[in-house]
Amino acid sequence: MNLLIMGLPGAGKGTQAAKIVEQFKVAHISTGDMFRAAIANQTELGLLAKSYMDGGNLVPDEVTNGIVKERLGQEDIKATGFLLDGYPRTIEQAHALDAALAELGISLDGVINIEIDPAKLQERLSGRIIHKATGETFHKVFNPPAEGYNEEDYYQREDDKPESVARRLEVNISQSQPIIEHYRSKGLVHDIEGDQDIEEVYAEIEKVLSNLK
Incomplete structure (x- = not known):
């Protein structure tokens, strides 16, 4: 099963x-893991990616796409299938993935799309606070410190602040929407309601995947 x-x-x-x-029992393939493995194995593309990263630059799409294709061509994938996580991030990468899979003779079986209202994600992501003295992490809504806590004793990381979270969500929505529509046109997308208990979310996913097997 390839997902x-x-x-x-x-x-x-x-x-x-x-x-x-x-x-x-599918292979979990994340972009971070692929980059680390390619660099550790000193593949040509891995070393090229490292040269960009060492210079503080973004790795170009053609290198990322090449590393993904390299990983998808390995023997374990033929035996287990894969779950690709964190790629493609752009519609251009989605087209490159289509081409790579076609060349490797691999078909994509499904796209699991976990949906949550962005406003709820904003609350979830921007509520994290950190205790200045201990470094302990809390959440204003879901895991608050003791009742009546002093806000001055806590701080937020820059990327947890509401304006940073809003920007990040906006960018992700604009990038992911064309990808989802691309795969929806192929009949591959399975929308999962993400605003429920973790086990309930997984029960929905499990039902979808059991029907794909």
């Missing part, structure tokens, strides 16, 4: 990916 998993930041994609991999 993509998609969802905005905070949608619980990582948690659900781990559950899918555990139950269905």
Whole structure:
């Protein structure tokens, strides 16, 4: 079974990916893992990616696409299938993935799309606060410190502040929407309601994947 998993930041994609991999025994392929493996194995593309990263530059699409194709061509994928997580990030990468899969003779079986109202994700992502003295992490709504806590004793990381979260969500929505529509036109997208208990989300995913097998 060959799958993509998609969802905005905070949608619980990582948690659900781990559950899918555990139950269905597919290879979990994330871009971070692929880059680390290619660099560690000193492949030509891995070394090229490292040269960009060492210079503080973004790795160009053609290098990222090449590393993905390299990974998808490995023997374990033929035996287990894969769950691709964090790629494609742009519609151009989606087209490159289509071409790579066609060349490798691999078909995509489904795209799991975890959906949550962006306003709820905004609340979820921008509520994190950190205790200045201990570094302990809390959430204003879901895991607040003791009642009547002093806000001055806590701080927020820059990327957790509401304006930063809003920008990140906006960018992700604009990038992911064309990708989802691309795969929807192929009849591959399965929308999953993400605003429910983790186990309930997974029960929906499990039902979809059991029907794909």
